[in-house]
Amino acid sequence: GAGVSQSPRYKVAKRGQDVALRCDPISGHVSLFWYQQALGQGPEFLTYFQNEAQLDKSGLPSDRFFAERPEGSVSTLKIQRTQQEDSAVYLCASSFSGTTLEQYFGPGTRLTVT
Amino acid sequence: DQQVKQNSPSLSVQEGRISILNCDYTNSMFDYFLWYKKYPAEGPTFLISISSIKDKNEDGRFTVFLNKSAKHLSLHIVPSQPGDSAVYFCAASAWNNAGNMLTFGGGTRLMVKP
Numbered sequence: 001g002a003g004v005s006q007s008p009r010y011k012v013a014k015r016g017q018d019v020a021l022r023c024d025p026i027s028g029h030v031s032l033f034w035y036q037q038a039l040g041q042g043p044e045f046l047t048y049f050q051n052e053a054q055l056d057k058s059g060l061p062s063d064r065f066f067a068e069r070p071e072g073s074v075s076t077l078k079i080q081r082t083q084q085e086d087s088a089v090y091l092c093a094s095s096f097s098g099t100t101l102e103q104y105f106g107p108g109t110r111l112t113v114t
Numbered sequence: 115d116q117q118v119k120q121n122s123p124s125l126s127v128q129e130g131r132i133s134i135l136n137c138d139y140t141n142s143m144f145d146y147f148l149w150y151k152k153y154p155a156e157g158p159t160f161l162i163s164i165s166s167i168k169d170k171n172e173d174g175r176f177t178v179f180l181n182k183s184a185k186h187l188s189l190h191i192v193p194s195q196p197g198d199s200a201v202y203f204c205a206a207s208a209w210n211n212a213g214n215m216l217t218f219g220g221g222t223r224l225m226v227k228p
Contacts, residue, residue: 004157033215042118042203042218043158056215091157101146101207101214105157 002026004106006092012112013082021077021109025094032075033103034067035091043091049075082113117141118206120219127226133191135222137204140185144206148216149178149189152201161202162189194226 005024013019025032031050035043036059045059051072060067064083069075079086089110093103119138127133137147145166150158164171164178164187171178177190191198201223205216 031214035216035218040220042120042205042220043216045215045217048215059215093157095214101209102148102160102163103216104160105150107155107157 004092004094004104006090006106006109008109009107010110010112012114015083015113016081018078018080019082019111021079021090021111023075023077023092023106025073025075025092026104027073028096029094029104030072030097031095031100031103032069033093033095034075034077035093036061037089037091037108039088046077046090079111082111084113087111087113115140116220117144118204118217118219120202120204120222122222123220124223124225127194127224129196129226129228130193133189133194133198133224133226135189135191135202135204135224137187137189137219138185139187139206141206141208141217142185143208144217145209146207146214147178147180147187148205148207149176150203150205150218151198152203152221158203191224194224196226196228199224199226 034046037043048056049069064080066078089108091108093105148163149161152158180187201221204219207214
């Protein structure tokens with residue numbers, strides 16, 4: 001079956017530009033997570049949705065980061081006025097329900113801010 | 115502060131031998147632990163997990179051991195195969211009503227030599 005998909009796979013942005021990263025979770029998965037992975041490090045939690053409700057956004061590094069999941073399926077992570085320190089791989093993960101602990105990850109979007 | 119640590123950035127093992135990957139954690143609220151495997155340009159893939167009420171979980175060639183008193187877990191791969199060469203991430207979760215975000219270690223790169 002189809003897994004988690006993300007687009008674009010690679011994005012180069014000039015400093016100050018806005019970017020939007022898309023995640024299509026596994027069909028029927030209630031929970032959706034965004035993580036940021038810097039080079040050589042493990043993924044770090046950004047935000048969590050249960051259906052369309054954003055229940056935790058404690059990991060978002062600044063108010064330039066915004067995420068939404070308006071219909072409880074596809075999610076978009078938006079970064080405004082990108083900075084060089086935003087360069088990272090952005091991973092999306094989904095899980096079947098709020099009580100399911102195994103998360104299934106997409107391939108990620110590699111963002112490079114020049 | 116890093117709540118989940120993988121102190122060995124890399125490990126090299128001969129094919130057929132045992133690979134042992136280690137992980138330490140500091141947060142006593144963690145009650146579920148997972149191992150993910152990651153190939154280049156792909157998202158992390160779930161490998162095996164263990165609940166804090168157990169001290170061992172086995173799935174084929176993969177076994178995870180949990181020592182709660184030491185706040186330490188390990189992943190054993192026996193026998194190691196060249197296809198196991200990847201980066202392995204340890205992750206931990208503390209269940210709460212707002213979801214089950216994962217806290218990851220920095221990863222260990224395993225190289226299995228033919």
